[in-house]
């Protein structure tokens with residue numbers, strides 16, 4: 001060890017603890033650029049002097065001081081997503097819900113009104129009705145595919161935000177971003193889109209008129225079910241507000257998680273092409289099966305918004321929904337008869353995942369409530385993974401056979417325990 005301590009030329013400390021801390025935190029100087037983004041696993045960044053620290057931590061000059069305010073690996077992720085969304089700026093957060101929350105809180109104040117699609121992600125609905133409404137935000141839900149209803153809701157009272165999702169859970173309903181952004185702007189509202197079910201490879205809402213777009217990077221962006229993250233993209237001024245909210249609320253993304261999302265993004269295009277090709281083939285096969293009453297896939301001509309999807313989407317995506325004949329017990333029985341998918345409730349992963357909304361995410365609704373939401377008792381939502389198509393078809397075919405046999409024998413399909421669904 002040299003006799004002086006680093007660049008400041010002061011005498012080296014002699015005590016063991018001081019030496020251990022200094023010795024183990026000396027970052028190597030690297031002149032060669034690594035071909036992956038380094039994981040800056042640091043909460044704090046040192047500055048040359050007290051003045052620079054004050055400038056950097058008050059955001060007056062670019063740089064890093066404290067990782068809740070900014071971290072190089074996390075910034076690299078935000079910049080990558082901004083580029084893919086076609087956005088001037090983006091900000092990455094600890095989860096998709098952290099991103100939805102920061103995006104909405106950056107725009108809404110007490111007394112403001114938000115009009116949101118009725119088919120909104122479950123936690124986003126709770127955020128609106130259980131978290132934001134008690135703070136004085138007025139919330140109205142509307143069928144976002146009914147443009148007259150959206151226009152009426154926006155006209156009814158001054159509205160700050162119109163909120164929709166590119167592909168709705170669980171029915172795969174597709175909204176028309178061009179029409180909705182025009183409606184929002186005509187009424188002085190911002191149009192905010194959750195694009196998680198599509199991913200920026202499939203759809204880029206900012207290019208279609210949206211003001212902010214949110215992705216749960218836990219899903220397709222990372223793609224392997226091994227990390228949680230969220231990103232908000234949009235114009236610089238709006239993203240600065242999102243950042244301000246995050247700094248004071250703390251949904252801070254860790255650098256290791258950001259690295260994993262960056263690694264996932266490098267294969268997003270090839271994964272989405274394969275997800276979509278397999279989903280399209282599986283959907284077309286399902287349409288021909290006995291016991292399957294209806295198949296919903298944005299890339300199939302029979303989908304109610306096929307024309308909108310064809311205009312807005314590069315491919316049909318990896319999410320499909322299908323309806324089995326029978327009551328609420330057939331969905332869990334079908335799932336229990338499958339062996340290829342992982343028995344879990346997320347989406348956008350290498351693994352195929354099948355869920356039964358009527359006994360999980362939408363279990364609080366009775367059959368009439370389900371019907372109103374466009375959900376039949378036998379509806380299954382499938383996030384089509386990257387397994388071989390033939391294996392999925394064999395597996396789904398076998399499970400359909402089990403369900404048909406149970407129905408023919410008049411025995412109720414297994415009442416699988418309802419599991420909590422994210």
Ligand SMILES: *Cc1c(COP(=O)(O)O)cnc(C)c1O
Pocket residue numbers: 095096097098100121123124165169194196197216217218219228229230422
């Ligand atoms: C998963 C998901 C979220 C929430 O993302 P997390 O990363 O789980 O917090 C929000 N919106 C949609 C559409 C999702 O699928």
